[in-house]
Amino acid sequence: MTVQIWPVMSNIVMRSTKSQKWDTTIETSGSGRKRSNTNQLLPKWSISVKFWNLTDAEYKTMMGFVALLRGAHKPFYWLDPDDYQETGLQIPNISGRTYQCVMKFGDYVEAVDYVDQLKVYVDGVLKAASTYTVNGGAITFNSALPSGAVVTADYRYYWKVHIPADGISIDHVFYNFKQSGTIKFESWR
Numbered sequence: 001m002t003v004q005i006w007p008v009m010s011n012i013v014m015r016s017t018k019s020q021k022w023d024t025t026i027e028t029s030g031s032g033r034k035r036s037n038t039n040q041l042l043p044k045w046s047i048s049v050k051f052w053n054l055t056d057a058e059y060k061t062m063m064g065f066v067a068l069l070r071g072a073h074k075p076f077y078w079l080d081p082d083d084y085q086e087t088g089l090q091i092p093n094i095s096g097r098t099y100q101c102v103m104k105f106g107d108y109v110e111a112v113d114y115v116d117q118l119k120v121y122v123d124g125v126l127k128a129a130s131t132y133t134v135n136g137g138a139i140t141f142n143s144a145l146p147s148g149a150v151v152t153a154d155y156r157y158y159w160k161v162h163i164p165a166d167g168i169s170i171d172h173v174f175y176n177f178k179q180s181g182t183i184k185f186e187s188w189r
Helices: 056-069
Strands: 013-021 024-028 034-038 044-052 076-078 085-090 093-095 098-100 102-105 108-111 114-122 132-135 138-141 151-162 170-174 177-180 183-187
Touching: 044 151, 056 170, 056 177, 085 102, 114 132
Parallel strands: none
Antiparallel strands: 013 044, 024 034, 044 177, 044 183, 076 151, 085 151, 093 098, 098 138, 102 108, 114 151, 132 138, 151 183, 170 177
16 A cells, blocks of 8 residues: 655645544533543544645645545545654554554653654664564564663654545635645544
């Protein structure tokens, strides 16, 4: 499967908003005691973006990308301009020789599905890319690491999202200057 990445356009100006939702249900008994429940292990992330100063070429690139996704039909990866990298982060061992790249917000940690610009360190020593394989956000070492080894990494991560509105809109302001309506991305699990 080919990795679909939202096209990065260097000269555009954009505004974004990020939010999370847990779908928590709270019940209150007659005595006033509260009980809460959620059926989600991870939050539903929503990212709303609006692009200004799009050229004709950038407008066509965005419209073509969404058309290839068939709107909400396929997920893709979004490189957020603010939350996109981890540096020197100790990554968790998920089984045997496999470690998982994560994004970190304070004490909250969530696995990521796709990384690039990866540098992996074992006990502070940079490992050659030939000593491990990467599958999405999982790193598997070719051979077992010493007991108690600390694995840290630097990487750029992407958000796996889709467009729940099933499409986008672009306003033509004047020649070679366009802006998008608000585009909402939601996490895809």
